[in-house]
Amino acid sequence: MDGEASAGVRPDQAPGSRRRLDPERTRQEILRVARKEFAEHGFSGARVDRIGERTATAKRMIYYYFGNKEGLYLAVLEDVYAGIRGSETTLELDDLPPIEAMGRLIDFTFDYERANEDFVRIISSENMNGARFLRRSQRVRDLNSKVLEVIGRILARGTADGSFRRSVAPVDLHFMVSALCFYRVSNRLTFSEIFGCDLASEEVSARHKRMIRETILGYLRHAD
Amino acid sequence: MDGEASAGVRPDQAPGSRRRLDPERTRQEILRVARKEFAEHGFSGARVDRIGERTATAKRMIYYYFGNKEGLYLAVLEDVYAGIRGSETTLELDDLPPIEAMGRLIDFTFDYERANEDFVRIISSENMNGARFLRRSQRVRDLNSKVLEVIGRILARGTADGSFRRSVAPVDLHFMVSALCFYRVSNRLTFSEIFGCDLASEEVSARHKRMIRETILGYLRHAD
Amino acid sequence: MDGEASAGVRPDQAPGSRRRLDPERTRQEILRVARKEFAEHGFSGARVDRIGERTATAKRMIYYYFGNKEGLYLAVLEDVYAGIRGSETTLELDDLPPIEAMGRLIDFTFDYERANEDFVRIISSENMNGARFLRRSQRVRDLNSKVLEVIGRILARGTADGSFRRSVAPVDLHFMVSALCFYRVSNRLTFSEIFGCDLASEEVSARHKRMIRETILGYLRHAD
Amino acid sequence: MDGEASAGVRPDQAPGSRRRLDPERTRQEILRVARKEFAEHGFSGARVDRIGERTATAKRMIYYYFGNKEGLYLAVLEDVYAGIRGSETTLELDDLPPIEAMGRLIDFTFDYERANEDFVRIISSENMNGARFLRRSQRVRDLNSKVLEVIGRILARGTADGSFRRSVAPVDLHFMVSALCFYRVSNRLTFSEIFGCDLASEEVSARHKRMIRETILGYLRHAD
DNA sequence: TATGAATGAGGCTTCATTCAT
DNA sequence: CATGAATGAAGCCTCATTCAT
Numbered sequence: 001m002d003g004e005a006s007a008g009v010r011p012d013q014a015p016g017s018r019r020r021l022d023p024e025r026t027r028q029e030i031l032r033v034a035r036k037e038f039a040e041h042g043f044s045g046a047r048v049d050r051i052g053e054r055t056a057t058a059k060r061m062i063y064y065y066f067g068n069k070e071g072l073y074l075a076v077l078e079d080v081y082a083g084i085r086g087s088e089t090t091l092e093l094d095d096l097p098p099i100e101a102m103g104r105l106i107d108f109t110f111d112y113e114r115a116n117e118d119f120v121r122i123i124s125s126e127n128m129n130g131a132r133f134l135r136r137s138q139r140v141r142d143l144n145s146k147v148l149e150v151i152g153r154i155l156a157r158g159t160a161d162g163s164f165r166r167s168v169a170p171v172d173l174h175f176m177v178s179a180l181c182f183y184r185v186s187n188r189l190t191f192s193e194i195f196g197c198d199l200a201s202e203e204v205s206a207r208h209k210r211m212i213r214e215t216i217l218g219y220l221r222h223a224d
Numbered sequence: 225m226d227g228e229a230s231a232g233v234r235p236d237q238a239p240g241s242r243r244r245l246d247p248e249r250t251r252q253e254i255l256r257v258a259r260k261e262f263a264e265h266g267f268s269g270a271r272v273d274r275i276g277e278r279t280a281t282a283k284r285m286i287y288y289y290f291g292n293k294e295g296l297y298l299a300v301l302e303d304v305y306a307g308i309r310g311s312e313t314t315l316e317l318d319d320l321p322p323i324e325a326m327g328r329l330i331d332f333t334f335d336y337e338r339a340n341e342d343f344v345r346i347i348s349s350e351n352m353n354g355a356r357f358l359r360r361s362q363r364v365r366d367l368n369s370k371v372l373e374v375i376g377r378i379l380a381r382g383t384a385d386g387s388f389r390r391s392v393a394p395v396d397l398h399f400m401v402s403a404l405c406f407y408r409v410s411n412r413l414t415f416s417e418i419f420g421c422d423l424a425s426e427e428v429s430a431r432h433k434r435m436i437r438e439t440i441l442g443y444l445r446h447a448d
Numbered sequence: 449m450d451g452e453a454s455a456g457v458r459p460d461q462a463p464g465s466r467r468r469l470d471p472e473r474t475r476q477e478i479l480r481v482a483r484k485e486f487a488e489h490g491f492s493g494a495r496v497d498r499i500g501e502r503t504a505t506a507k508r509m510i511y512y513y514f515g516n517k518e519g520l521y522l523a524v525l526e527d528v529y530a531g532i533r534g535s536e537t538t539l540e541l542d543d544l545p546p547i548e549a550m551g552r553l554i555d556f557t558f559d560y561e562r563a564n565e566d567f568v569r570i571i572s573s574e575n576m577n578g579a580r581f582l583r584r585s586q587r588v589r590d591l592n593s594k595v596l597e598v599i600g601r602i603l604a605r606g607t608a609d610g611s612f613r614r615s616v617a618p619v620d621l622h623f624m625v626s627a628l629c630f631y632r633v634s635n636r637l638t639f640s641e642i643f644g645c646d647l648a649s650e651e652v653s654a655r656h657k658r659m660i661r662e663t664i665l666g667y668l669r670h671a672d
Numbered sequence: 673m674d675g676e677a678s679a680g681v682r683p684d685q686a687p688g689s690r691r692r693l694d695p696e697r698t699r700q701e702i703l704r705v706a707r708k709e710f711a712e713h714g715f716s717g718a719r720v721d722r723i724g725e726r727t728a729t730a731k732r733m734i735y736y737y738f739g740n741k742e743g744l745y746l747a748v749l750e751d752v753y754a755g756i757r758g759s760e761t762t763l764e765l766d767d768l769p770p771i772e773a774m775g776r777l778i779d780f781t782f783d784y785e786r787a788n789e790d791f792v793r794i795i796s797s798e799n800m801n802g803a804r805f806l807r808r809s810q811r812v813r814d815l816n817s818k819v820l821e822v823i824g825r826i827l828a829r830g831t832a833d834g835s836f837r838r839s840v841a842p843v844d845l846h847f848m849v850s851a852l853c854f855y856r857v858s859n860r861l862t863f864s865e866i867f868g869c870d871l872a873s874e875e876v877s878a879r880h881k882r883m884i885r886e887t888i889l890g891y892l893r894h895a896d
Numbered sequence: 897t898a899t900g901a902a903t904g905a906g907g908c909t910t911c912a913t914t915c916a917t
Numbered sequence: 918c919a920t921g922a923a924t925g926a927a928g929c930c931t932c933a934t935t936c937a938t
Contacts, residue, residue, distance in 0.1 A: 023897090041268065041352070042266055042268065042269070042349075042352045043269070044265065044266065044268045044269035045266070045267070045268035045269075045352065045353075047931090047932080047933090048932080048933060048934085049931090049932085049933085057898080057899095058898065058899050058900080059899090059900095059934095060898070060899060060900085060934095060935090061897090061898075061899090063933090063934070063935080064897090064898085068933075068934075069932095069933065069934090121352065123411065123414055124348055124351065124352060124410070124411075125352060126413075126414055127348065127410055127411055127412070127413050127414050128265070128266045128269070128345065128348060128349060128352065130413060131413035131414050131416075131417050134413075134414055134417050134418070135417055140418070141417070141418055144418040144419070145418075148419065168435075171419050171421045172431065172432065172435060174419070175407075175408075175415070175421075175423075175432070176404065176435070176436075176439065178407070178411075178415075179403050179404050179406075179407035179408065179411075180400065180403050180404065182403075182407055182411065183399075183402070183403035183406055183407050183410075184399075184403065186348070186351060186407075186410070187347065187348075187351055187402075187403075187406065188351070189350075189351050189354060189355035189358075190347055190350055190351055190355050190358055191399070191402075192355075193355050193358050193359055193365070194358070194364070194365055194368045195368070195372065195395050195398070197395045197399075199399075207396065208396070208399070211392075211396060211400070211443075212400075214443065214448075215400065215439060215440070215442075215443040216439070218439075218442050218443050218446055218448075219435075219438065219439040219442050219443075222442055222446055224438075224442075246922095247921075247922065250922080250923085271906090271907075271908095272907080272908060272909085273906085273907075273908085281922095281923075281924090282923065282924050282925080283924090283925095284909095284910090284923070284924055284925080285922080285923065285924085287908090287909065287910080288922075288923075288924095292908075292909070293907095293908065293909090470901095471900080471901065474901080474902090489716065489800070490714055490716060490717070490800045491717070492713065492714065492716045492717035493714070493715070493716035493717075493800070495927090495928075495929095496928080496929060496930085497927085497928075497929085505901095505902075505903090506902065506903050506904080507903090507904095508902070508903055508904080508930095508931090509901085509902065509903085510930095511929090511930065511931080512901075512902075512903095516929075516930070517929065517930090569800065571859065571862055572796055572799065572800060572858070572859075573714075573800060574861075574862055575793075575796065575858055575859055575860070575861050575862055576713070576714045576717065576793065576796060576797060576800070577717075578861060579861035579862050579864075579865050582861075582862055582865050582866070583865055588866070589865070589866055592866045592867070596867065616883075619867050619869045620879070620880065620883060622867070623855075623856075623863070623869075623871075623880070624852065624883070624884075624887065626855070626859075626863075627851050627852050627854075627855035627856065627859075628848065628851050628852065630851075630855055630859065631847075631850070631851035631854055631855050631858075632847075632851065634796065634799055634855075634858070635795065635796075635799055635850075635851075635854065636799070637798075637799050637802060637803035637806075638795055638798055638799050638803050638806055639847070639850075640803075641803050641806050641807055641813070642806070642812070642813055642816045643816070643820065643843050643846070645843045645847075647847075655844070656844065656847070659840075659844060659848070659891075660848075662891065662896075663848065663887060663888070663890075663891040664887070666887075666890050666891050666894055666896075667883075667886065667887040667890050667891075670890055670894055672886075672890075695918080698918095719910090719911080719912090720911080720912060720913085721910090721911080721912085729919080729920095730919065730920050730921080731913095731920090731921095732913095732914090732919070732920060732921085733918090733919075733920090735912090735913070735914080736918085736919085740912075740913075741911095741912065741913090898938100899937100899938085900936105900937095900938095901935100901936080901937085901938100902934100902935080902936070902937095903933105903934080903935075903936090904932100904933105904934095904935105905931105905932085905933095905934105906930105906931090906932080907929100907930080907931065907932080908928100908929090908930080908931095909927100909928075909929080909930100910926105910927085910928065910929095911925100911926085911927075911928080912924105912925105912926095912927105913923100913924080913925095913926105914922100914923080914924075914925105915921105915922080915923070915924090916920100916921095916922085916923095917919100917920085917921095917922100
């Protein structure tokens with residue numbers, strides 16, 4: 001998925017030129033490396049130097065494109081949120097029966113967070129930062145408002161057709177799904193270390209995926 | 225709840241005097257200040273200088289008692305884990321009916337994590353660190369093994385008397401309780417910012433406390 | 449003889465300007481200042497800050513070019529050894545009669561060590577360090593292997609033509625020359641202080657230069 | 673040789689007392705440990721803390737007995753010089769024939785410096801210090817003046833009876849003996865490292881001991 | 897456009913030393 | 918006499934960033 005696709009293309013490039021001259025590609029490469037770095041070390045633990053070293057382009061370009069470390073982090077944060085919300089919109093849940101729709105949303109969230117540890121770690125890091133970068137980004141907030149609408153529609157349909165006997169606010173349901181899926185990844189290391197249970201393993205993942213879906217669906221279906 | 229308990233004790237001491245020859249108290253004060261600092265900024269964002277400034281004693285004492293920043297962090301980590309596991313052991317759940325016992329454990333976890341944001345943030349930070357400090361501390365691992373035993377006994381009793389129709393591994397149940405209670409605090413800032421729902425408020429907290437308990441107990445009671 | 453050679457060159461440069469984009473020159477200046485500092489105070493007594501202050505460039509550049517204090521010291525050590533061994537190779541002793549060749553080598557060593565107190569002090573310092581930096585440097589060892597070959601050739605010729613009646617290992621001869629020339633400089637201060645004899649003075653130096661040459665040549669010439 | 677001789681003596685000591693109360697013994701122990709430390713690391717590399725740790729008594733006692741690091745170093749320096757000059761006075765060379773007397777003095781110096789690396793290293797260190805401590809100590813200067821008298825008497829007798837055909841100043845002869853014996857120890861590490869010749873080995877030591885004696889005696893005996 | 901060189905501010909830590917008991 | 922606790926000053930080094938070409 002990561003952009004090395006068209007290597008060697010661009011015939012308009014002089015053979016003796018020092019570097020490729022594709023600004024957007026350079027930008028994307030920096031962004032990709034930075035995401036890894038921020039995900040691995042958080043904002044204050046991340047090193048601009050390390051990002052520079054791992055990028056084909058020079059460190060100076062980071063400042064050229066993103067202004068400073070904070071600007072780069074903000075760009076990564078927006079990028080990462082755009083990823084999940086973009087994926088969510090492809091789900092087409094409105095045509096499924098409520099229980100199935102909700103199950104699919106839960107599964108999707110589970111799979112996405114499991115597959116995108118970077119996303120999880122950057123949001124953890126953002127919470128450590130006091131969410132001060134998120135607060136600056138109108139774009140991220142816009143991106144996220146859609147999930148609640150999706151959930152709201154499923155809940156409404158489920159309540160209407162009697163599949164769900166429990167009345168829940170969309171934000172509360174999203175909270176539970178998110179908590180259970182996110183924590184598995186965000187706290188994987190301490191949890192595994194302490195309880196000797198590898199949350200990343202196939203076995204535990206499969207078990208937890210089922211358990212989480214059943215827990216939440218069970219909550220919606222049973223009123224007491 | 226955070227340690228201001230014995231401030232101002234020791235009346236025989238001149239208030240402005242610099243030298244306090246009370247090693248344990250000095251140690252504890254550093255630990256308390258450090259916990260705040262590490263909780264607020266994570267390991268790499270924390271500043272030894274800031275901890276020194278906010279301590280009545282000199283910065284130098286940090287190194288005297290804890291060796292270095294890492295040693296101090298490790299001490300904080302152990303302290304913080306000892307706190308929750310110590311509190312858990314006072315619950316006396318073995319005499320309660322299984323459902324009530326489990327409900328109480330869930331409520332306790334909810335309340336504890338809500339009241340101890342430091343604990344939550346330090347564990348988040350530890351996950352950002354790759355759990356490398358936790359890995360060094362046998363003490364923390366020992367402390368934590370007890371929770372699973374407590375949960376195991378409740379589950380066994382509930383299965384035996386028919387209160388619980390679902391068979392769950394203790395570690396999986398602990399995972400769910402922990403995830404739901406922890407995420408509320410660890411991700412409070414981004415969640416609130418994005419969804420405009422203040423997870424720290426009394427109203428939402430009360431609602432979630434009930435919801436979490438019902439969700440988990442519901443899962444245990446209903447087999448499908 | 450110490451490196452002020454090219455000071456004030458580069459007339460096209462504004463005298464008060466801070467940024468000099470001449471990396472090799474910057475590197476050399478740091479090296480020169482560092483040699484003085486390490487020679488004067490040894491490794492542990494030397495202060496990186498002092499080196500920084502005495503350099504036109506910023507202290508930060510020390511780390512830019514040499515990594516850390518140890519790296520800088522190692523560079524100085526290599527530089528200093530390269531100096532003497534480089535000079536030795538210009539002697540062209542193979543065309544002289546053995547006695548004269550040996551005399552010239554002794555004189556050279558005497559003069560070089562007298563003129564390069566830095567060299568002597570840094571090697572003293574290295575011995576105080578347990579030779580731990582030298583051990584890391586393959587380069588220094590390579591540089592030094594040549595002297596023994598030079599001495600070996602002179603000894604062989606002298607034995608062959610009967611000038612030398614004593615059979616000596618090259619390393620032992622080098623030891624004596626080095627000891628007598630080195631000690632004069634390395635122990636100058638304590639020796640002068642205790643015996644009231646200024647080893648650095650012209651008078652004593654001239655006398656010792658003759659004495660050392662005669663002592664060693666005498667040893668080679670007389671068998672008993 | 674180092675003072676633990678009378679352990680457990682002193683019956684007047686209360687059994688419950690925290691530590692032995694023998695000031696002179698405490699002083700000597702500190703001195704002994706400090707000598708090792710200064711010999712190993714030089715003045716600036718030596719650590720008061722390390723001396724404190726390796727002494728049965730507490731670090732505070734160092735300051736009690738010696739004032740500060742400099743005072744302790746000075747005491748060590750005097751102690752170390754007193755050692756060699758004290759030994760030299762037991763030689764009784766005046767009754768031996770000049771050549772034998774001189775040979776014995778050379779051998780003594782060789783053996784003493786070989787056996788007392790601490791002595792050598794502390795004097796090296798003192799030279800790195802600019803001999804500033806030595807300069808403060810009248811006592812050390814007094815101690816050392818005697819060697820030259822001893823040498824002077826041997827030389828006079830040798831010149832008188834024709835054993836020595838060379839006229840040498842006592843200080844110059846002392847210089848040569850000292851240089852050859854001292855350098856072997858002071859520069860042992862760099863020399864061995866570079867030339868792969870272990871100066872501390874029995875084999876090389878025996879060879880050098882003979883060589884040094886013959887070199888110097890040869891110089892005295894042969895006029896050209 | 898792109899880059900190596902340069903940098904001030906501030907980070908963590910160690911040092912010899914003194915205080916209070 | 919003896920000791921653990923406490924300390925200011927200064928050490929080495931890293932950080933994000935900007936300059937000059």
